[in-house]
Amino acid sequence: MKAITVEPKKPGTARFEDIPEPDVHEGSILVEAVAVGVCGTDVEIVEGKYGWPPPGKTRLVLGHESLGRVVDPGPTGGFKKGDLVVGIVRRPDPVPCANCAVGEWDMCRNGQYTERGIKQIHGFMSERWRIEPEYAIKVDPSLGILGVLLEPTTVIAKALEQVALIGRRSFWELRAVLVTGAGPIGLLAALAARSHGLEVHVLDRMESGPKPDLVRALGATYHSTSVKEVGFEPDAIVECTGVGQVIADSIQAIGSNGIVCLTGVGHGGVVTAEACADIAAAAVLKNNVIVGSVNANKRHWYRAGNLLARADRKWLSGLITRREKPESFQHALDRKPDDIKVVIQFSEV
Ligand SMILES: [Zn+2]
Numbered sequence: 001m002k003a004i005t006v007e008p009k010k011p012g013t014a015r016f017e018d019i020p021e022p023d024v025h026e027g028s029i030l031v032e033a034v035a036v037g038v039c040g041t042d043v044e045i046v047e048g049k050y051g052w053p054p055p056g057k058t059r060l061v062l063g064h065e066s067l068g069r070v071v072d073p074g075p076t077g078g079f080k081k082g083d084l085v086v087g088i089v090r091r092p093d094p095v096p097c098a099n100c101a102v103g104e105w106d107m108c109r110n111g112q113y114t115e116r117g118i119k120q121i122h123g124f125m126s127e128r129w130r131i132e133p134e135y136a137i138k139v140d141p142s143l144g145i146l147g148v149l150l151e152p153t154t155v156i157a158k159a160l161e162q163v164a165l166i167g168r169r170s171f172w173e174l175r176a177v178l179v180t181g182a183g184p185i186g187l188l189a190a191l192a193a194r195s196h197g198l199e200v201h202v203l204d205r206m207e208s209g210p211k212p213d214l215v216r217a218l219g220a221t222y223h224s225t226s227v228k229e230v231g232f233e234p235d236a237i238v239e240c241t242g243v244g245q246v247i248a249d250s251i252q253a254i255g256s257n258g259i260v261c262l263t264g265v266g267h268g269g270v271v272t273a274e275a276c277a278d279i280a281a282a283a284v285l286k287n288n289v290i291v292g293s294v295n296a297n298k299r300h301w302y303r304a305g306n307l308l309a310r311a312d313r314k315w316l317s318g319l320i321t322r323r324e325k326p327e328s329f330q331h332a333l334d335r336k337p338d339d340i341k342v343v344i345q346f347s348e349v
Contacts, residue, residue, distance in 0.1 A: 003126035004329045004344070005059045008051030016327050019061070019126065026122070027130035028074030031085060033346035035148045035323070036125045037065030038332045039184075041118060046333055052119045063125030064089045064117035067139070067148040069347075076133045084143070084349070086150045087124060088135040090115050090295055106158060106295035125326070127346055137301050140309035144349040146316045149188070149341065153304035154296035156189045156238075159261050160196075161300065162293050163236050166259050170287070174235050175199055180227060180250060181240035182211040184319055184341045185263060189238045191315070192307055194218045201230060203246075209338045214318050227253045234258060242266030251279055256286040263293055 001021055007013035022030070042062055045051035053060040066087045073079040092100030093112035100108050117123020139147035167174055175198065179189045182204035193200045200220035204211055207224045215222040223230050227237075227249035235258050237250045242264025250260050283290060296304070308316065322342040324332040332342045 001127040002326060004062045004326060006046055006051065006062050007059050008045060008053055009048050011046075011048030013048075013059075014046045014062070014329070016329060022122075022126070022128055022130040024130065027132040027135070028076060029070060029079055029085070029131050029133055029136055030072040030074070031068035031087075031129050031131060031136075032071045033124060033127055033129060034067045034069055034084070034349055035145055035343045035345045036063040036067070036123075037148045037151065037184075038342045038344060039065060039152070043333050043335075045118065050118070054120050054122060060117070061122035061124075061126050061129075062117050063123035063344075064115065065148060065151040065343075066116075066124035066129070067145065067150070068124070068129065069349075071128065074133070078133060079136065079138070084139045084141055084147050085131070085136045086139055086147060086301075087116060087129070087131045088137060088298065088301060089117070089151060091121065091135070104297050106297045106300070125329070125344060127326075137305060139305060143308055143313070143316075145320070145343070145345070146308065146313065148343050149184070149316060149319060150301070150304055150308060152184045152341070153188050153192075153308055154300045155185055155263060155293075156192050157300040157303040157307065158296040159189065159238055159263050159293040160192055161303070162291055163238070163259050163261050166289050166291060167236075170257055172235075172257060176201065176232055176235050178203065178227070178230060178234035178237045178250075178253075179240060180204075180237065180246050181264065182206065182215060182222075182340075183240060186238070186240035187211070187214055187319060187340065189240060189263075190215060190218055190220050191311060193238075194220060195307060195310065201232070201234070203227060203230060206337070210318060210321065210340060214315065214340075217315055217318075236261065238263065240264050244268040248279075251282060251288070251290060254286070254288050256288075258286070258288055260288065260290045261293055262290065 070083040092105040097109035114120040212222040233255035
């Protein structure tokens with residue numbers, strides 16, 4: 001079968017090639033790939049900055065935002081031929097740490113977890129893949145190809161759960177949320193926050209194009225200013241850019257008792273001790289919490305599935321701005337200004 005593979009940590013090694021059919025030890029459910037979403041992590045792996053092949057192998061099958069159709073449900077019940085499924089990305093570490101032991105692999109303590117398409121397990125960018133029943137999530141069949149948005153939605157399901165849990169430390173009326181960045185994660189954060197009836201503001205550098213339209217279609221407010229200029233004091237900020245200046249501005253702009261939830265992973269230089277002290281002083285004086293959130297556990301996958309199932313299909317379809325064929329995967333990895341979510345489509349839904 002055909003797959004998109006890469007030799008991790010070696011730039012320029014990605015190719016669309018023939019590989020053996022998936023081995024039964026990878027899971028009792030056999031799935032035919034429908035689509036795989038592309039994100040910044042995939043780009044970084046192809047650029048040689050990140051990623052690990054399975055033990056004893058040199059190449060890794062790329063892709064962690066999956067959607068497929070069950071071809072053979074295997075011996076365990078719960079799935080049938082034709083079901084649309086998405087594969088959970090992370091697997092608990094083998095030790096396991098306390099968090100992995102209770103199914104909170106998203107909170108792994110020792111970093112020995114593995115991830116499909118990223119860290120030591122093949123991903124989903126192959127014509128067929130296998131999955132263990134306990135790591136397969138059924139998606140509402142009426143979503144069709146939109147089910148490929150489930151994995152990025154899980155990131156937001158966890159982030160908003162973190163905000164809600166932390167908010168309970170005091171009397172707190174969450175009203176106005178600022179989302180920084182109108183990429184797929186930011187737009188899904190806006191969708192989720194609106195579904196909770198919150199006043200939602202989304203900030204992005206783009207002044208026109210699909211992003212402002214998608215934000216307004218949710219009944220949210222779009223800003224193409226800096227965080228300092230949004231004109232209100234957010235109760236919570238969901239940071240989805242990973243850009244140093246946006247993070248710094250968010251920490252300054254957050255209201256008293258507010259929460260800044262960081263979901264973007266950026267790169268930058270050294271922070272001076274003085275700047276750290278200023279950030280800490282602002283957090284102390286306003287009782288702020290700055291929390292990082294990564295990955296998702298099964299509870300978040302379940303919640304994300306419910307959110308997508310309830311969402312407006314036309315709005316969701318606006319997030320998928322480009323579909324590429326597997327053999328054109330390089331085009332899928334090239335970022336274009338109006339791209340929101342690009343998917344590689346392996347077969348029709
Ligand atoms: Zn662990």
